[in-house]
C-alpha cells in the first residue's frame with residue numbers, strides 16, 4: 001500500500017490542519033471549550049471527506065491534558081502517545097461486525113481509562129454491523145459510563161438503525177471543496193519538493209471529487225512516475241479532460257460543425273473519463289460561460305443556448321444510472337445542438353462571443369499578437385514561395401470551393417468590421433478570391449500596396465480567419481498584373497502536387513523564438 005504514503009504522512013493531527021468541514025470543526029472545538037461532550041457521535045458522509053481523521057483529532061483533543069482553545073496541544077504525554085494509547089479503541093466494523101466483536105466492546109467499557117480522561121471508541125463503517133451485533137450494542141450506547149465516548153463513522157447512514165441514530169449526535173460531512181484540496185496539494189508539493197503546475201493540481205482536485213484521500217493518492221502516484229506534475233502527465237495516466245477540451249466542443253457547437261463535435265467527443269471518450277465527472281465538469285464550464293455572457297452583456301441568443309445546454313446536461317446527470325450508456329446519451333444531447341432551429345445564432349453573435357473573450361483566445365492568437373507587435377513577417381515571401389503557394393492552391397481548386405469560401409470571406413469581413421480591425425479590413429476590402437482549393441485561397445488585389453501588406457500579414461490573417469470561421473486556410477495575394485501573367489501561362493492539363501512549404505517559414509525570426517520560449521515549439525504554428 002505504498003501509494004498511501006502521502007495520505008498517511010499528511011494526516012492531520014489537530015483541527016488546525018484539517019482541510020474542509022469548517023462548521024463541524026467549529027462545533028466540536030466549541031464543545032471541548034465549553035465542556036459539553038456528548039456520549040455518542042455519528043459522522044456520516046462520502047468516503048475520503050475526513051470522518052475518521054476528524055474522529056481521531058477530536059479524540060486527541062478530548063484527552064489532551066492542555067488543550068488550547070479546544071485544540072490538542074501536541075506536546076503533552078497524551079498527545080504524544082495518542083497512537084499507542086490503550087484508551088483509544090479503533091474498530092473497523094467492515095471486518096469486525098459479529099456479536100462477539102461487539103460483546104468485547106460492551107464488556108470493556110466498564111474498565112476505567114488507563115491514564116486519560118475518556119475511553120474513546122472509534123467504530124468505522126458502522127453500518128456493517130449485523131442486526132444481532134446492533135442489539136448487543138444498543139443498551140451500552142444508550143447509557144455508557146460517564147467516561148466513555150463512542151464515535152461512529154459511516155458512508156451509508158440509511159443502513160444505521162433509527163434507534164441508534166436517535167442516541168447519537170449526528171454530523172454530516174460534505175465533499176471537500178476543490179479549491180481547498182488544490183491549496184492543500186500545493187502545500188504538500190512545496191513541502192515535498194514536487195514540481196507541479198497549478199492547473200494540474202486543480203485538475204487532480206476535480207478528479208478526486210471532493211475526496212482528499214483520492215487526491216493525495218493521485219499526487220503520490222504521479223510524483224513517482226514524473227519529475228513534474230502537469231496536465232499532460234495527468235492526462236496520460238488518468239482519464240481526464242481540461243476546459244480546453246470542452247471549449248473545443250463548444251466551438252464546434254457554435255459553428256454547427258458536426259464533424260468536429262463528433263471527433264472531439266470520440267477523443268474525450270477514449271481518455272476514459274468517468275461520465276459523471278465529465279458532466280459535472282461540462283456543467284461548470286458552460287455555467288461560467290453563461291455568467292460571462294451576462295456580465296459582458298453579449299448575445300442573448302448565445303445565453304439562451306447555453307442555458308439549454310446546461311439544462312440538458314443537468315437532466316442527463318439526473319437520469320444516469322449504472323445501466324445506462326451515459327456517453328451515448330451525452331453524444332445525442334450535444335448533437336441535437338447542431339443546427340438547432342430553436343437557437344438562432346448569427347455570425348455576429350459568434351463573433352461577439354469570440355471577440356469579447358467569452359471563449360478564451362488560444363495560444364496561437366497570442367503568438368500572432370506578438371508577431372504583430374514586432375511587425376515581422378512569418379513567411380519568407382520570395383518568388384519561390386509565391387510559386388509554391390500558387391501550385392498548392394491548384395492541387396484541389398474548384399468552383400464549389402470558391403463559392404463557399406466567398407461566403408466565409410464575407411463573414412470574416414463582417415467580423416473585422418465589427419471589431420474595428422481596420423488594417424485587415426482594408427486588405428479584405430481591396431482583394432477578391434480567385435482560386436480556392438480545400439485549404440488554400442489565392443486573392444487578387446486592386447493595388448500593389450494591398451498585395452504587399454496582405455502578404456506581410458499573411459500568417460496573422462490565417463490565424464484570425466481560423467479563429468473566426470474555424471477553418472484552416474492558407475492565403476496568397478497577387479496584384480492584377482501578376483494574376484494576368486498567371487492566367488496566360490496556366491496549363492489546365494497539368495497535374496499539381498502539394499509542395500512542402502516549411503522552408504519558407506522565418507524560423508530565425510526573433511518574434512518566433514520569443515513566442516516559442518513562452519509557449520513551446522508545439523504551439524507555434526509552423527505547419
Ligand SMILES: [Zn+2]
Nearest residue numbers: 064073076079
Ligand atoms: Zn495535549
